[in-house]
Amino acid sequence: MEIVYLDGAFLPADQAKVSVFDRGFLFGDSVYEVIPFYQGVGFRLEEHLARLAHSLDALQIPHSDNLDEALNKLVAQNGGGNVSVYVQITRGNAGKRSHAVTADITPTVFACCQPIAPIYETGPEVIEGARVIVTDDLRWQRCDIKANGLLANILAMRQAHEAGAAEALLQKEGWINEGSSSNVFIVEQGHVITPPLHKGILSGTTRALVLELAQQHGVQVTESNISYERLIGADEVWITSSTRGVLPVTAVDEHLIAGGQKGPLWLQMFKLFTRYQQGLMTGESL
């Protein structure tokens, strides 16, 4: 039986209950994280918890104590292994529906696990190039907060699925911001480019790691705005996320990228990324 975490308790999933007056349920007044654990060990856990703290601070929701300990325990109680941990913190149960926020309510903290395939055990030849679409970015102006109000992301992803694509890249005011659940990179003449951080995009933990790895290994990287024309004319396009790693994009709308092939810089980054993951698992520093 799957064990979940709810407000300090570890219990079977079917016994975990949240009030109908919880503000997460009524208003989407909540934030979340999705954190991969490989062989029971959190991958970039500190970075995920720092981003969670940023989201909580932005909404003035109090932090929970010892969350890392609780998540490690949750994963262990579910048998360790390779899982993605979903954590959601709502502002809590106010006992009634009212837009106004009262300071004295206790946040609801929920976490559960879902099995994932470890990216670092996958050979690059097995990774298939993804097709993506570009659609309007209908989201609000604080996408730096990992908030649960994901309607615009869900509509965009639905549009992508209807078009047989794996992701929807979101465009606002002429710029490609990011995907519905990923960050975006392009390659131009050996140069890696990703949009700069601003309130319109999420500070992806995988994005940050790709930038770190590129800098460490002499790959030129720049944070710069990306237009649609630049995207479809790029030598390579990648999307990144915690559960997908670094994924090559081989078609954007009806345009093939790099003739529909996975690019050489993607291959280099994929190898650096999976080596970094393996290093963490075996405790070897790279």
Ligand code: PLP
């Ligand atoms: N951008 C959005 C909108 C996301 O929802 C996500 C992840 O879910 C990302 C980017 C990638 O973030 P990370 O690499 O931390 O998973």
